Amino acid sequence: MTNLLAALxxxxxxxxxxxxxxxxxxxxxxxxxxxxxxxxxxxxxxxLGWAVGHSGRGRDAVAAFSGAARALPTLGLVTVLxxxxxxxxxxxxxxxxxxxxxxxLAGAYAGVESADRLAVxxxxxxxxxxxxxxxxxxxxxxxxxxxxxxxxxVLQVIATATLAAYTGAGGLGRLMFLGLxxxxxxMMLASALLVxxxxxxxxxxxxxxxxxxxxxxxxxxxxT
Amino acid sequence: MTWVLANLPLLxxxxxxxxxxxxxxxxxTFLLAVPAARLARLSRPVRSLLVTGSSLLYAIPSxxxxxxxxxxxxxxxxxxxxxxxxxTLYGLALMVPAAVEALESVDRGPLAAATAMGMGIERRFxxxxxxxxxxxxxxxxxxxxxxxxxxxxxxxxxxVRSLGFLFTDGFQRGLWSEVLSGLVLTVALALILDLLVVAxxxxxxxxxxxxxxxxxxxxxxxxxx
Numbered sequence: 001m002t003n004l005l006a007a008l009x010x011x012x013x014x015x016x017x018x019x020x021x022x023x024x025x026x027x028x029x030x031x032x033x034x035x036x037x038x039x040x041x042x043x044x045x046x047x048l049g050w051a052v053g054h055s056g057r058g059r060d061a062v063a064a065f066s067g068a069a070r071a072l073p074t075l076g077l078v079t080v081l082x083x084x085x086x087x088x089x090x091x092x093x094x095x096x097x098x099x100x101x102x103x104x105l106a107g108a109y110a111g112v113e114s115a116d117r118l119a120v121x122x123x124x125x126x127x128x129x130x131x132x133x134x135x136x137x138x139x140x141x142x143x144x145x146x147x148x149x150x151x152x153x154v155l156q157v158i159a160t161a162t163l164a165a166y167t168g169a170g171g172l173g174r175l176m177f178l179g180l181x182x183x184x185x186x187m188m189l190a191s192a193l194l195v196x197x198x199x200x201x202x203x204x205x206x207x208x209x210x211x212x213x214x215x216x217x218x219x220x221x222x223x224t
Numbered sequence: 225m226t227w228v229l230a231n232l233p234l235l236x237x238x239x240x241x242x243x244x245x246x247x248x249x250x251x252x253t254f255l256l257a258v259p260a261a262r263l264a265r266l267s268r269p270v271r272s273l274l275v276t277g278s279s280l281l282y283a284i285p286s287x288x289x290x291x292x293x294x295x296x297x298x299x300x301x302x303x304x305x306x307x308x309x310x311x312t313l314y315g316l317a318l319m320v321p322a323a324v325e326a327l328e329s330v331d332r333g334p335l336a337a338a339t340a341m342g343m344g345i346e347r348r349f350x351x352x353x354x355x356x357x358x359x360x361x362x363x364x365x366x367x368x369x370x371x372x373x374x375x376x377x378x379x380x381x382x383x384v385r386s387l388g389f390l391f392t393d394g395f396q397r398g399l400w401s402e403v404l405s406g407l408v409l410t411v412a413l414a415l416i417l418d419l420l421v422v423a424x425x426x427x428x429x430x431x432x433x434x435x436x437x438x439x440x441x442x443x444x445x446x447x448x449x
Binding site: 003004067068070071072073074075076077078079080082083155158159160162163166167173176177180188189191192193195196199200203 | 280282283284285286287288289291292295367370371373374375377378380381382387388391392394395398400403404406407410411414415
């Protein structure tokens with residue numbers, strides 16, 4: 001209990017918010033790195049997921065990849081990439097992207113695949129090209145699942161970004177490892193609480209986004 | 225490779241430590257999630273509380289949970305018990321929603337038939353509902369098994385010995401072979417335990433073992449006819 005109070009006092013102390021190891025700086029770093037990682041994963045995963053979902057080809061490969069990614073320990077990935085690429089931003093960003101990829105891929109792929117077959121057939125019958133079917137029917141209908149996938153990815157990366165500080169990346173993890181090395185339990189706890197708070201905030205931010213992603217036409221009609 | 229051969233006893237020791245942390249957590253997860261899911265089936269508020277609660281639990285970063293937990297349960301950060309409880313909580317975050325869905329997916333017909341035959345609620349759960357939910361429960365447990373094995377490595381950052389120790393030690397010493405062997409061993413251990421869970425599932429649910437071959441057999445017979 002005293003540790004918890006000390007941790008809260010650490011967060012509440014304005015002196016701990018400024019400077020290169022200040023909470024403000026680390027928090028911003030944490031958010032930026034997490035978002036960058038997910039953006040990279042989305043740049044690769046979304047088109048790939050759409051292609052797989054639309055054509056139905058490579059479905060087994062995607063499932064196998066997702067399973068393998070779950071078995072891959074985050075810490076192992078972070079350290080291997082750290083050794084390979086050295087201390088800096090590339091290694092952790094790559095690790096985040098790899099970790100976010102299964103969720104993004106699954107969201108994009110499941111969304112397109114879950115699009116109502118009747119709507120897809122109707123679009124095709126009315127003369128749309130395959131690309132139009134994908135862009136105008138399957139992608140909008142699958143948007144809620146895609147946003148769900150992105151939400152899971154962001155959450156996962158925010159949590160993982162803590163571990164990435166082990167190989168020298170910034171973010172709130174730095175505070176955690178600094179506390180660990182100096183046996184400063186309140187400092188470790190403060191960083192843990194901040195990461196949990198950030199994860200919860202990101203989850204709350206995604207709630208309205210997920211609702212917005214539902215295309216107007218596919219909402220259940222109120223007048224019936 | 226030479227590093228691996230020279231350190232075989234060490235690797236065995238870490239694998240064993242890894243298992244003593246992960247396996248109790250996986251078993252505890254299953255034993256706690258099934259009654260919890262059954263509770264959730266009884267009332268709507270309990271259901272939403274359990275399902276929302278477990279998804280919130282999953283939002284907590286693993287490293288943070290390892291550090292926060294000793295505050296609540298009064299263990300040391302490096303205690304094996306602390307690791308086991310943390311892993312169990314993560315397991316529950318995945319398993320409780322899966323178990324709730326598994327029980328909900330059970331066909332109502334057989335349950336009504338069991339009641340009509342005069343089965344009590346307890347016996348009906350154990351002999352009808354649970355076996356019918358079995359395959360879906362098994363699928364959830366497989367996910368929990370793989371992710372728990374992988375998550376156990378995080379403890380190494382705090383100084384807990386497990387296969388994850390090969391990552392931290394290897395990184396500090398710049399030993400590629402050590403980090404890579406840790407990675408390979410963790411993934412291999414996850415896959416082996418996954419196969420083990422599947423095997424136990426087949427043993428306990430013989431009907432799932434028979435169903436597939438007879439199904440495909442039936443189809444080919446039909447095709448031949």
